[in-house]
Amino acid sequence: xxxxxxxxxxxxxxxxxxxxxxxxQNDSARSSLDAHLQHYSYKALARARTGITYKAxxxxxxxxxxxxxxxxxxxxxxxxxxxxxxxxxPSKIIPLPYIKRLAIVYQNLGRRSSxxxxxxxxxxxxxxxxxxxxxASDLSSAAVAPxxxxxxxxxxxxxxxxxxxxxGSSNLTVRCATFILHGTVSLAKMTLPxxxxxxxxxxxxxxxxxxxxxxxxxxxxxWKLWKKWKWWVIGIxxxxxxxxxxxxxxxxxxxxxxxxxxREMERRADESESFRTVWIGHSRMPSAAVTRTHPVLExxxxx
Numbered sequence: 001x002x003x004x005x006x007x008x009x010x011x012x013x014x015x016x017x018x019x020x021x022x023x024x025q026n027d028s029a030r031s032s033l034d035a036h037l038q039h040y041s042y043k044a045l046a047r048a049r050t051g052i053t054y055k056a057x058x059x060x061x062x063x064x065x066x067x068x069x070x071x072x073x074x075x076x077x078x079x080x081x082x083x084x085x086x087x088x089x090p091s092k093i094i095p096l097p098y099i100k101r102l103a104i105v106y107q108n109l110g111r112r113s114s115x116x117x118x119x120x121x122x123x124x125x126x127x128x129x130x131x132x133x134x135x136a137s138d139l140s141s142a143a144v145a146p147x148x149x150x151x152x153x154x155x156x157x158x159x160x161x162x163x164x165x166x167x168g169s170s171n172l173t174v175r176c177a178t179f180i181l182h183g184t185v186s187l188a189k190m191t192l193p194x195x196x197x198x199x200x201x202x203x204x205x206x207x208x209x210x211x212x213x214x215x216x217x218x219x220x221x222x223w224k225l226w227k228k229w230k231w232w233v234i235g236i237x238x239x240x241x242x243x244x245x246x247x248x249x250x251x252x253x254x255x256x257x258x259x260x261x262x263r264e265m266e267r268r269a270d271e272s273e274s275f276r277t278v279w280i281g282h283s284r285m286p287s288a289a290v291t292r293t294h295p296v297l298e299x300x301x302x303x
Contacts, residue, residue, distance in 0.1 A: 030116050030203075034107075034132060036062070038144060041069035041105045045139055050101075051076075053084065066108040071136055074100055086129050086160065092153030095133055102147055103136035113205065117179050119187070122207035125163040128179070130203040131156070148201070155197040158204050162194065168211030179203040 037056070044054040048071050056067040070084050074095055081091040085106045095102045107130030109116060117128045133147040149156075158176075165171065175187040176196035187207070190196060196204055 033116060034130070037065070037067045037107055037130075038105050038132065038134060041067050042103070042134075042139065042144065044069055045071055045103065045136075048139075051082070053106075064110040064112045066106075066110065068106040069103055070106075071101065071103050071139075074098065074102060077102070084131075086158055087131055088157045088159065090151075090154040090156070092151070093156075094150045094152070096148040096150050099135050099137050099147070101136045103134045105132045105134065106130070107132070107203070109203075117177075117203060117205065119177050119185055119207050121210055122175065122177070122187075123166055123169075123210050124177075124205050125165065125174075125208050126160045126206040128203050128205045129158060129160070131158075131201045133201055151199040155199050158196045158198065160194045160196070160206050163206060165208055166211070169208045170211075173209035175207050175209075177205045177207045179205075 037058075040058055040062075041054075041056040044056045048054060050071050050073055053068050053070050056069060058065060058067060068085055070082065072082060077089075078094055079091055081089045081093065082104075083089070084104060085108075087106065089104075107128075109128040109130070111127070113124055113128035118124070133149050135145040135147055165174075174190060176190055178186045178188070178196075178198055178200070180186070180200060180202050188196070190206070194206070196206065198204065
């Protein structure tokens, strides 16, 4: 019994250690990705002007991703905010620690989003979008310090493109996923269609709960059954519609033929009748001319 207990304890410990190591590797990969995207984005700021978005030129090993950068003055950023790609940053946001100029890097991980970010039990239905703030007081400096953003007014909104739900998924399980800087994930309901809100920088996506396998199998079986019988169903519906149409046409033909015969009979009767006809109500009746025999004296005697 003691050996078996030690064996199971060893398995549990090894799984926990493996999970912890995997988490560290994922954090390292995400941090490295942020650093590389920041590096290539800063290259686009040569002779840059404040308030203008510049797209970064990424090497081939970052294909499928997109990065952009905007250079801002902290004072104007606090007063007016800014709209930056999919992000709407309102006023009353201040960088911490406070600096006079900051740079905000936008990331779109595209089809490679699932390589870096995932939510257990959920599927990504949009690309992962990232927002990172950096010190931009000295653009020529090799060391770039990351900044925090203190949002004291309205929250930051993220506007995602339209997406399609996976088969078997429900709109009721759609959530906004926020991947915070140290790997923590928080889920929240969407307040508006395709729009998520946040008070932190980080990475964001829309996720949907993965459907159960039996529901997927049921939908697939129903789809196969529909593919098998759809032409029969379409044929029956078309046949029924055609039968109704033929019956209606036949009824109209019979009615027209009957009315035509009645009119022909009336015409012939009018041509051959010796009596005058009159209408009484809705009926046509024969009528003879009124004649009266005058009285005559038998012997012609007049007193």
